[in-house]
Amino acid sequence: MTMWSWSAFFEYLFSPFLLYGAWTTIWLTVVSALLGLMLGGVVAAARMSGIGWLEKVAFFYVWLMRGTPLLVQLVIIYTGLPQIGIKFEVVTCALLGLALNEAAYLSEIIRGAVQSVGIGQRNAATALGLTKFQAMRDVILPQATRVMLPMLGNSVNGLLKTTSLTSAISMEELLRRTNLLIQERFLTLELFIVASIYYLVMTSAWSLVQNWLERRFGRGFEEEARLENAEQR
């Protein structure tokens, strides 16, 4: 039986075939996260709209998408929708499945963050004569963004790995390409460790972006927190 092969490990570490798979994973993640964020914002707004039927529709959407496996959602979009005359290319199916699923989770993160902003802030905005839209844009959202960023970051980190589920509908992302190479020489451990390194590099890069975003949206609050701590001492 075969032993660990360093030469194969280094060969695969710089394999253009796998690098292309990693690139597919990256753009699948970025595009579906952005789409998910936009749709998640809409769903969160619907759930907080105060309009009964709209809240119910949004609740149903979140319940459905969070309560069923993403794999099933992908297969339904890919092979179920064509049976009622709606047919998308595999890439569109993958993006749609990931974004719709992600949106359900992100909407709850957004809703939680918005509701965490104190009522006093809303009252102050109203007292200053801001419209509801202005209050949301200029007062509530900047504060909510700071609260939601760590959770959004975790979600994107998870999404990066969840993209591998799209291989079920024939997307060739990083893990599918790893599996394809395994079949050639059956160097399972070498290839899975190379794939893990790729995922670690991608998640680490995202962590840097997330930290930058958190620092940027946390400006001013760090000083406030420091002063609060000083007062407590």
Place this chain on the structure above:
Amino acid sequence: MSLARTGSAFSAAFISLLIGYTTTAVAVDCPIKVADSSLLTPGEAVVSINPVSPPMQYVDPKSGELKGMRVEVGDAILERLCLKQKKIRVDDFGTMIPGLQAGRWDMINTGVFFTDARIKIIYMVRYENQAIAVSTRPGDAGKFNTVEDLAGKTIGVDIGGYEENKLKQLDQELQAKGLPAIKIAIFNDTNIDYQALKAGQVDANFTIEAVAKEYADRGISQVALKGLYPSPVALAFRNKDFAQAVADTLTKMKADGSYQAIFDKYGKTPWDGPFDVKGPGI
């Protein structure tokens, strides 16, 4: 049966359901014919099966048990060797050979295509003939009269198998002739393959003949081309002596007619050549 034994049997059944395996007992007075050192567990063969290829190997929807021609062949062999059997259902064919190499099971009984690359790393005993077929949606078979008709089309295939390799090889050959590339859609198993075909996401599927025929018989698809890339398929092993014991048993089964009887029951083509072991260094 006592309450304790009932509870124990229930627990065993429950655990086997949880992790996807079933065990088969053997007669008490049957002397084991395989050395303990040749198996992961003395007296027991751990067999992995990819049950997604009806009628060759599949899970019976009514009983939840493994059925099919290959399951019957495997049962008959191991019964003659007086071995208990632990059948592990593996949904992803791609993990089967690495699992054998890693010592997760003693044998793969899922119709592994016999290739030179594979006998460099595992032991194989050829026992069946198979070929590849092209399946289309019912009524579309006329669009595929030769393999050249696959050029430029989206063709579904299972990951990690002989079929995937041959489809890629065919794609290269067609491109060398100046024909457009085949858009190869690789799926995890035949079920999704045929679901994608049904939904119109692929133009045709490239699967083994037995599977193509089964789906055609169910009215899901139509066989457009068959007999492509004929090759023997084999049982695969991690241990040479166990492989030899199985090869010897198959020889005896052929002599007494029981081997042919199973193939006749399913209308499949048996292996004509000798049942010998091929593998690393042999």
